[in-house]
Amino acid sequence: MIRSTLPVLLALSSSLICAQTQVPQEVEAVYPDAHSLYLDLHEHPELSAHETQTAAKLAEQFRKAGYEVTEHVGGTGIVAILKNGAGPTIMLRTELDALPVEEKTGLPYASKVHTKDDRGQDVPVMHACGHDLHMAAIVGTAEVMAHSKSTWHGTLILIGQPAEETIGGAEGMIRDGLFTRFPKPDAAVALHVGNELPAGMVSITPGIYNTNSDSVRITIYGKGGHGASPHTTVDPIVIAARTILTLQTIVSREVKPGEMAVITVGQIHAGTKNNIIPDQAEMGLTVRTYRQDVRLQVIAAIKRIAKAEAAAAGAPREPAVEHYEGTDAVYNNPALAERLRAPLEAALGKSNVITAPPITPSEDFSFFVEQGVPGFYFSLGGADPQKFAEAKASGEHLPSNHSPLFAPDVDPALHTAIDAEVAVLRNLLQGSSEQFKKYGSTPQP
Numbered sequence: 001m002i003r004s005t006l007p008v009l010l011a012l013s014s015s016l017i018c019a020q021t022q023v024p025q026e027v028e029a030v031y032p033d034a035h036s037l038y039l040d041l042h043e044h045p046e047l048s049a050h051e052t053q054t055a056a057k058l059a060e061q062f063r064k065a066g067y068e069v070t071e072h073v074g075g076t077g078i079v080a081i082l083k084n085g086a087g088p089t090i091m092l093r094t095e096l097d098a099l100p101v102e103e104k105t106g107l108p109y110a111s112k113v114h115t116k117d118d119r120g121q122d123v124p125v126m127h128a129c130g131h132d133l134h135m136a137a138i139v140g141t142a143e144v145m146a147h148s149k150s151t152w153h154g155t156l157i158l159i160g161q162p163a164e165e166t167i168g169g170a171e172g173m174i175r176d177g178l179f180t181r182f183p184k185p186d187a188a189v190a191l192h193v194g195n196e197l198p199a200g201m202v203s204i205t206p207g208i209y210n211t212n213s214d215s216v217r218i219t220i221y222g223k224g225g226h227g228a229s230p231h232t233t234v235d236p237i238v239i240a241a242r243t244i245l246t247l248q249t250i251v252s253r254e255v256k257p258g259e260m261a262v263i264t265v266g267q268i269h270a271g272t273k274n275n276i277i278p279d280q281a282e283m284g285l286t287v288r289t290y291r292q293d294v295r296l297q298v299i300a301a302i303k304r305i306a307k308a309e310a311a312a313a314g315a316p317r318e319p320a321v322e323h324y325e326g327t328d329a330v331y332n333n334p335a336l337a338e339r340l341r342a343p344l345e346a347a348l349g350k351s352n353v354i355t356a357p358p359i360t361p362s363e364d365f366s367f368f369v370e371q372g373v374p375g376f377y378f379s380l381g382g383a384d385p386q387k388f389a390e391a392k393a394s395g396e397h398l399p400s401n402h403s404p405l406f407a408p409d410v411d412p413a414l415h416t417a418i419d420a421e422v423a424v425l426r427n428l429l430q431g432s433s434e435q436f437k438k439y440g441s442t443p444q445p
């Protein structure tokens, strides 16, 4: 029974996907190899900064396709270059890493891998973010581009970046000379698969694509003592409780309505026993924002509130507020994003390219963009179109990236990824480098 028009529209759009996705012969030709690489990578995932076998597999494929390959750039990173005359230099990036997640998809090629993490603990490993699909796509794209050198000119740089999940791999490659030992790109491209869109579709987000992410640790100092004699102590647990509640007023009372900001206290540690008042409490926060001015406003408010709550309770010392990790939002130059809409529509069909609002997770692709390289980061549909339509109709959510159940609909998603990447690269690898000067890499205030 049809309960709303949405499922009909979705069913219609998925039949359109089938009708419109006349996958070009050049993509079909490379697909079997890309698909078997996908299965292999999925079954053999490696944790962040330990992607040695993964990187070696990619390096081998790029070499076979005729690229000049350099390994061990910023750890396990790889750089593959194909020169094809004068013209722009364009970079396409994939991540290499998987996550400490136990796969529960039940797929025949599900990962059963366990390994030791950096703390020496046994952990399961799974490509729960879909980076295996990005890698299979980039290898397929590498082959198509190598086979069709008359359709583009310039320098194509493909990179395999380690340690995206732990935020550090992009910076590591830059520090190891990504943009000095190798040609600096005029623009950089990446995509990410997810269940927010059905397979066969892509979405474009001109401007800010995702969030600034900041990790903040607050240590509140009190005065410990007997749980039965609170009057002789300054209880840091009570200060922490009040601080958490006051922190929740930053978004609701201080940030301008409509501006995006999230403050989550995801960790709180204090005390050892019910009848002991400890002398300190520690909290871990994640802060997400789109705009830089809102980011600075929120972090300043967190510091102000933490200090004021401690002072109000008569704490013997100001709390320590440490900003210990952060990555900036990925910025898509709007003019560059709009330029790439046409080639994507031509390749995938007009109805399979939509505009989407920014997302809340974070990503270290911003490190490349901040080196003055205009970026285009777009989203690739990964959901089985049928399941997507059913989930929309029932109001449920399909498993998100990082879920033990995350399983993209590989056939349509991987075909679309290769098709989309080739279309974008061919559009960018025309004319000269000069044309890219007009695309800024930072948002206008």
Ligand SMILES: [Zn+2]
Binding pocket: 129, 165, 401, 402
């Ligand atoms: Zn991820």
Ligand SMILES: [Zn+2]
Binding pocket: 095, 129, 130, 131, 192, 401
């Ligand atoms: Zn990811």
